[in-house]
Amino acid sequence: MKGDNKVTEKQRLIINIAQKIFDQKGFQNTSISDVVKECKMSKATFYKHFETKESFICEIINYYDEKFLEIIHSINENNDIPSSEKLNRKIIAVWKNIFSRTTINTYIRENFSEEQRKATSKLQTKSRANLLNEYKLSLFDNYGDKIEKIIFDLVFLLDALIHQFIYIIHVQKREINVYFIAKFTIQILDLVVENMDNLNPLIEKSMFLHKQEDEVYFSLHNKSLFFKTIQDIEELIKTDTSLLENPKLLEAIKKLYVEGKNQQYDSLIMDAMIAYLEKEDTLRPKVLLLNSIKNQLKKETL
16 A cells, blocks of 8 residues: 555645545546546546555545645744634634545545555544644644643543534535634634633543553654644744854754753753743744643653
């Protein structure tokens, strides 16, 4: 199966054409013959890029993941919009991503044997871990590290609201504007965060995990996110003339890289460097996010 690898340009082209047919005829009513006809290629050529129909579906899942993460990355990199608008755009992106998978997930569930489903299970587990971690990042970005004790309650609420709206639209066949969905969801999240001092956390991370492999995906994502956040802070320093005048800031960044690579999430050096960087108003939001990720990684290594 090729599903674990990056989608090639030719595969991407075929999937894009196939997606247009899915939109017109529905996934379940689309055959490989329909796809190759629209692509103006033979079945033999098609199967050079996708060994079986199952591998074709795996690559579609892989492609959806790549496309989703590209959109999320572009939102993260846009420093011209506030964190609240980033959360709004991410909810819309998440909703579209999940909704686009609805028919393919139904097809897999209804038509794949247990053995065939093993081929897609790993990809779907990875997709789910990516999604849940993006929820976490978006929530921390918008509300700060004060929500750490209820982060999984908020993740659960966010995920549940999005899936409920998908159910209403897909099953009940009702039309709801995606911008309304995002606005309503944020209003509910805001309400919970405003009253968080009166709430006890009820949801644990284990509720989102089905097997040990899920935990691995979460841990790997957190480590990747940790270094990405350090990189973001470093970029903020390098693009601000006043910050560049203080060489100790970049020295602190270097020490964070070293401590992170050595997985020293509980070290006095790491805590000291984070505390030092946090003194700069420009850096504080990202540093607080880094501290939250560091605390999660510390728990994972205990």
